[in-house]
Amino acid sequence: MMPPKFASSVTRALGVDRVQDLVDLSLRAQELTATVGDEWCTEFWVAPMTPAQAEGWRRSAIELRETWSFVNLKSGGVLAVDEVPDHALSQPVAAVTYPALLSQLCAWWLFHAWRGADLVTDAVSGIASWRLTTAPLAARALIEQVGCLLHECRSLFNAWADAKAGRAGSAARAEMVRSKMTPVLVKTSMGTRISGSPERLQAPNVLTYVKRLEKMTGEKRYSKWYDWLSDASHPAFAARIASSSEAMVHETGALAFRFVAKGPLSSAPLDNTGKAIADRIRPQFNEVAAHIADSTAAAAKTYFEALIQARQLVDDFAITTRAGALTQRHLWPAPLPARTGHPCPCGCNRRDGGIHRWGQPTPVLNLLGS
Template sequence: MDKRSGITEAVAKGLGEARTQKLNALARHVQELQILTAEAGTVDLLSVPRTGRDITRWKSLAAQGGEDWVYVTYADKNTVLALDEPSEIGMRNQAAAAIYPELHTRMVSWWLVHAWRSIDLLEDTLDNIWRWRISSGAVTARAAVEEAGALVDEAQKLAKAWSIGKAAPAEELKRPKTVRDALAPALLHASMGSRLTGSHAKLQATNVLTLVKKLSKTSGNPRFIEWYDWLSDAAHPAFGARIAYSSLPLVHDSGAVTVRYYARAPLLLQSDTQQKTMESTIALTVADSIIAAGQIIVDVLNHSLALVDDVGLTTGAATLTRRNYWRNLSPVRGSRACPCGRGKWSQCGHRWGEPAPKAISLEDTSA
C-alpha cells in the first residue's frame, strides 16, 4: 500500500462510514457539474443608457460603421437603451431585442461563474480531506460555506425578480421594461458587488457573516454558524489552526492533566485489544461543513440553471441576437422535447404568465 492510499484509508476510518459515503456522493455530483461546464464559454452584455449628446454620438458611430442596432426609448423621451448585433427577428421586435439578450447573457455568466468557483472549492476541499491537509481544508471549506451563502442569496433575489417579470402584461414596450426593471438591479449587484475600498455605495457586497446567518436560516441548519466560527479560527493563525492536527483533549480522571496528541496523519489510539481513530475537531468540521454546503450548492445550481433557461426560453432571448453564448436555447412547440432537457416543451412552462421556477428546494443538510 502506498503512502497516499494508506492515508486515505486512515481518513475513511476516522471520518466513519456515513461521512465517507456522503463525501463520495458529493464528489460524484461535483464531477457531473465539471462535465457540464468544463468546455462552456460565454459572453455577457451590459447596456448603458444613453442621454443627450451621447445619443447623437451613438447614432453617428453606428451609421459610420454600418452597424445594425436595436433600441428602446424611455418614457422621458431623452434616454435610449441600445444593443448591437440583433437578428432578423430582433430587428422586427426592437424593444425585446434591446433588453432580453442582455439580461439572459448576464444570467448565464452569473451561473457559470458560480458553478466554476463551486467546483474548484468543492474539489479542493475534498482533496484536502483525503490527503489530510486540514489547514488547507479549513480555508477552502470556509470559502465554500461563503459561496453557498452567496449563491442562495443571489439565486433567491433573481428568482423573485424573474417571477415579477414573467407575470408582466403582454405589451410590446411595457413588458421588456418591466422585466429589465426587475432583473437588472439584482444582476448588477450579484456581478459587481464588492467590499473594496472606493466601491460604489449602492454596490456594496453583502457581508459574509450576514450570508452565513441567512444560509443557516434558509437551510434550517443552525450548525453553519458554529462550523463557520471553527473554520475561520482554523483558517487564521489562531487556536483552531493550532489544533488542526491534534486529537481531542484527553483529561486525567483527576482533572489535573490534559493531553493532546499531534501527528501529520490521522491518529490511532491503540491498546492491547483494539485500535480507535482519535477524532480531530477541525477535520470533522471540515468534513461536515463541506457535505452540508456542497449539498446546498449542487441543489441551488440545478434549480437556478432551470431559472436561467426559463428566462432564455420564455423571452426567446437567443433568437433576438446574432451573438453566440452558452445556453442560447431556442423555443420549440408542442410535444417536442424541450431544449432545457427537463421534459416536453408543453410541460416545462416557458410561457409568459406561467409560474417562474424556484431558486432552491433545500432538504435537510445536517451531516
C-alpha cells in the same frame, strides 16, 4: 472522473459512511466541471445614451456598416445594442433588453457552477489527504459560496416572478423586466466589500450568507461550523488542535501532555513486543476534521440542489424571452423554445411551451429542510 483517495487512517477517523458521502459529492462536482468547465459566454450591459449621442452614433453605425437597434425610453434616454441578427431588427425593444439580461444571468450561473464545483472538489480532496491546513479554507469558502448562491437566488427568483407576471404590451413589459432584474444583476455581478465602493454595489457581509444558508435549509450548525473553520483557517486555536490529540493530565495533576502529529491520530493497546494491536486501533476524535467533513457534505448537497433550480430560472428566462435568438453574441446556457411537438430543451419535457410564456408561473426555489 477520479474518486478522491482516502487513506485507511482517514477513513477510520471519519467513518465509512461519511467518506462514501464525500466521495459521491466529489464525483458529482468533477462531473459538473467536466460538463461546464469549458463553456463560456459574453456578459454585456446596455446603458442609456442621450438622444444627441444616439443620433450621432446611428449615423456612424451606418457608415461603419454595423447593425444596431435603438429604442427611445420614456425618460428621454436611448438604449442601443449591436450584434443584432437581421431577423431580430423588427424587435428593437426585445433586442436591447433581453439578450443583455440573459448574458448576465448566464455569467451568474456559470460563476456559481465553476466556483462551487472547485470548492467541493478541493474540500473533499483536502480532507481525503488530511491536509488540515488548506481543507478548512475550501470548506469555509464553500459555505460562503452556497450561502451567496441562496441569497442571490432568492433575489433573482423574486425579481423574475414579478417581471414575468406582467401582462403589459411588449415595450412596457421590457421596461418592467429591465427595472426588476437590473438592480439585482448589477449587485450580483459587481457587488464588493472593498472599502470606498459605492453603496449600491456593496455586497452583503459574508455572515449574512451564512445566516441565509441556515434559514433556508433549516441546518442550524452552519454558524458553529463557520466559526470553527475560520479559526482553523488562521493560525489560531482550531489550527493548533487540528494536529494534536486531546490533552491528558497525569493522575497527580503534576503534568499535562498531548500528542502532536500531522496525520490522523489513533490509539491502540500494545502487544508484548511493543507493537500496536492492529484490530484494536481506535481513532482519536478530531473536531476540525469532523467539521470540515460534515459542513462540506451538507453545503455540497444544498449547492447541487440550488444550482439545478438556478439553472431552471435561467432557462425559463431564456425560453420565455427568446433572448438567445435576438443577439449574435455567444450566450450559454441560452436554450430557445422547442419546435412544435418537440420536448422542451429545459428538461421539463413539455411539448407545448409549458410555463415558458409571459404570465405563466416562474420556477420556485425549494430546498430540502426549508
